[in-house]
Amino acid sequence: xxxxxxxxxxxxxxxxxxxxxxxxxxxxxxxxxxxxxxxxxxxxxxxxxxxxxxxxxxxxxxxxxxxxxxxxxxxxxxxxxxxxxxxxxxxxxxxxxxxxxxxxxxxxxxxxxxxxxxxxxxxxxxxxxxxxxxxxxxxxxxxxxxxxxxxxxxxxxxxxxxxxxxxxxxxxxxxxxxxxxxxxxxxxxxxxxxxxxxxxxxxxxxxxxxxxxxxxxxxxxxxxxxxxxxxxxxxxxxxxxxxxxxxxxxxxxxxxxxxxxxxxxxxxxxxxxxxxxxxxxxxxxxxxxxxxxxxxxxxxxxxxxxxxxxxxxxxxxxxxxxxxxxxxxxxxxxxxxxxxxxxxxxxxx
Amino acid sequence: xxxxxxxxxxxxxxxxxxxxxxxxxxxxxxxxxxxxxxxxxxxxxxxxxxxxxxxxxxxxxxxxxxxxxxxxxxxxxxxxxxxxxxxxxxxxxxxxxxxxxxxxxxxxxxxxxx
Numbered sequence: 001x002x003x004x005x006x007x008x009x010x011x012x013x014x015x016x017x018x019x020x021x022x023x024x025x026x027x028x029x030x031x032x033x034x035x036x037x038x039x040x041x042x043x044x045x046x047x048x049x050x051x052x053x054x055x056x057x058x059x060x061x062x063x064x065x066x067x068x069x070x071x072x073x074x075x076x077x078x079x080x081x082x083x084x085x086x087x088x089x090x091x092x093x094x095x096x097x098x099x100x101x102x103x104x105x106x107x108x109x110x111x112x113x114x115x116x117x118x119x120x121x122x123x124x125x126x127x128x129x130x131x132x133x134x135x136x137x138x139x140x141x142x143x144x145x146x147x148x149x150x151x152x153x154x155x156x157x158x159x160x161x162x163x164x165x166x167x168x169x170x171x172x173x174x175x176x177x178x179x180x181x182x183x184x185x186x187x188x189x190x191x192x193x194x195x196x197x198x199x200x201x202x203x204x205x206x207x208x209x210x211x212x213x214x215x216x217x218x219x220x221x222x223x224x225x226x227x228x229x230x231x232x233x234x235x236x237x238x239x240x241x242x243x244x245x246x247x248x249x250x251x252x253x254x255x256x257x258x259x260x261x262x263x264x265x266x267x268x269x270x271x272x273x274x275x276x277x278x279x280x281x282x283x284x285x286x287x288x289x290x291x292x293x294x295x296x297x298x299x300x301x302x303x304x305x306x307x308x309x310x311x312x313x314x315x316x317x318x319x320x321x322x323x324x325x326x327x328x329x330x331x332x333x334x335x336x337x338x339x340x341x342x343x344x345x346x347x348x349x
Numbered sequence: 350x351x352x353x354x355x356x357x358x359x360x361x362x363x364x365x366x367x368x369x370x371x372x373x374x375x376x377x378x379x380x381x382x383x384x385x386x387x388x389x390x391x392x393x394x395x396x397x398x399x400x401x402x403x404x405x406x407x408x409x410x411x412x413x414x415x416x417x418x419x420x421x422x423x424x425x426x427x428x429x430x431x432x433x434x435x436x437x438x439x440x441x442x443x444x445x446x447x448x449x450x451x452x453x454x455x456x457x458x459x460x461x462x463x
Contacts, residue, residue, distance in 0.1 A: 017407060021403045021406070021407065024380055024403070024427075024428055025380070025399045025400075025403050027380075027381075027427075028380040028381045028384065028399050028402075029399050031381045032381065032384060032399065050396065050398050051398045051399060051400070053398070054397075054398025054399065054400035054401045055398065055399070055400040056400070057400060057401070057404075058398075058400030058401060058403065058404040059400070061404050062404065062407070065407075065408070
């Protein structure tokens, strides 16, 4: 594997250099690698670091050497005096200007990529919104999350098509408009009477006009899980005895339970019948994306909707026990909190 | 550095280059043998990576200080390297320079102690 990777990195060398030396370098690397690892793991690791760093530097030197202007005159030397020889530690080449520009562009691209990776990581941490984050501003209710967090309102659940979702408990019987900022304007719609699972980024403000009463948010993961079992209709239905665990018997009875959720008796379950809210008059494409995101977000729904078309068909309902068992990671025959909670529901402070 | 040497002015060699030339001064060697010899010569202090080794070998070949040939006795086709007359002259000049430097250093250190 290492030798393969080494050979791959050799392609960063100029062809004029790689052609005569590439194969030989790989052979020597293979011999030296075997010798280094025979001395122990620490020595082997040090060898790898040294080799790959040396390879990178060697490639830079090779390119610089290739781009060197052969017509460039050698620098003049001040003759040594007092018999003391003069020392030089650097090569006297000077890369072409185009090489410098290309190097600058590559460095900038690398720096940008690293910065973007950091930025992405920071923005995708999931934090729990602390109690009291919601405050009344008179005309409207502004919820400043500060950090990415879980926010939810009302009774039913919807999902955004903007990615992972979040939850904070709250009640807002007359929630009519939510401004979640320009970053997710496409899901800024009129919602009413809902529990909203939504990932909130630090730069997003939730604006809820009218009176608002924030309920005490879940304090820990168990609290959150208990709420999830009550608020998520499919999970609540499956957990018939409300003990926070979907037992083997409840799994076996899943088809019957799911059929009871089929309000229009068409033999299949839509996102709405699984608890997703649909905003009247919203963009059809956005609605479709939101429904798919909702079905994909919840592990139970994602497992049941085997073909991921956003609906649980009659055949999928029939196959529900087998589908649910795929979530049973520890193979104990039942589904616990950890196995059915959305990954985004892991609250980290 | 090498362009300076071409002008005939004595200039110091970098340590990897000096060790490579010293290794080849004894006998022709292939790449892996050079690596091992340098490590032994320096008591494990200098361990060249293959990138550094072949970077230096490439420059030495370009300057005509060493030459490449196919090892006849090897079990498989393998390139080996040996010093050229020019390379040996450069190495001798470097050794003379170092000798002069050490002599000067000894004189000054002993004068200071006196």
